Amino acid sequence: MGNECCFICGLQESGGYPISSCIIMSRRPTTARRPGDGGGIPFVGSFHSKSRPSKILTVGLMIVGALLVVSYVYRGPGGRNDLETFSRLEGVSCAFEVLSTLPFLKKAYGDSMRKVLHVGPDTCSVVSNLLKEDDTEAFGIEPYDLDEVDGNCKSLVRKGIVRVADIKFSLPYRAKSFSLVIVSDALDYLSPKYLNRTLPELARVAADGVVMLSGYPGQQKAKMAEASKFGRPAKFRSSSWWVRFFVQSSLEENEAAIKKFEQAAAKKSYKPGCQVFHLKAYQ
Structure with a gap:
């Protein structure tokens, strides 16, 4: 339970860091990953990175609109x-x-x-x-x-x-x-x-x-x-x-x-x- 609590906190604080980062922070031994753990999903971080281009695109469109006006x-x-x-x-x-x-x-x-x-x-x-x-x-x-x-x-x-x-x-x-x-x-x-x-x-x-x-x-x-x-x-x-x-x-x-x-x-x-x-x- 202690390891799971640390893992969850690690995800919330680091936005999808690998579980090893959480383990280093807690200094506790590792346990086997279960299919339900977010750390075992390779594309979790990608969902966060996709928001960056959309923000850049929005800002770019605003600048273009201002220039047109x-x-x-x-x-x-x-x-x-x-x-x-x-x-x-x-x-x-x-x-x-x-x-x-x-x-x-x-x-x-x-x-x-x-x-x-x-x-x-x-x-x-x-x-x-x-x-x-x-x-x-x-x-x-x-x-x-x-x-x-x-x-x-x-x-x-x-x-x-x-x-x-x-x-x-x-x-x-x-x-x-x-x-x-x-x-x-x-x-x-x-x-x-x-x-x-x-x-x-x-x-x-x-x-x-x-x-x-x-x-x-x-x-x-x-x-x-x-x-x-x-x-x-x-x-x-x-x-x-x-x-x-x-x-x-x-x-x-x-x-x-x-x-x-x-x-x-x-x-x-x-x-x-x-x-x-x-x-x-x-x-």
Whole structure:
């Protein structure tokens, strides 16, 4: 009886160890195995091992399912959820911040939101959301080649609402063509040499002002594939760096718009995930 009790405990504790292990633990002499003993069944351990592949398979299916969901959301029609997913996966996305700041931009600029130009990656998504706003005309410039775009973006390009243009050179618009110009996720990839050309161009085509969104220093930078697409990795500069650059470029910050924007954001306890600068247009 003592040997049988030890054997049973051994099976419970070790999950199917051979009876010899139990004997060593008990230091008692062995007895003949009976056909009913679990230790005499050669495949007892195999029943336990079969549960491992099934667990691995379950985890694998869950991972594949999650990747499919992320892929669908990321490549789906342009919209706020797409940009939010992008911001979480890739690090910083100031294009998403554009949509988040719209209520506060309306408070700051009022009628100046009637004709808006957005410049930057994911402009199809931003423009699509701007067009949903009442009394707002929206246009966009995608500074890089469009790859694998959805039908909505193709339609915007076909209608001329969104254009693909190299922002390091003159923009394809006349002076003061838009009430407000909003730029995001684009200037962080330009060197000071090209910023000296691009930022004044944005101010030239704006009638009332330029809203510029830039990443904070220390934020996650673009992956290698993105750096290759943009020509160089993102360089997130401090607010003091940008202020000095504005002065050197004869661009003035719009103090009135800054105050209205900050007051509206404070009422909702909103803190932008990107730096937001408000510049006056050239007079």
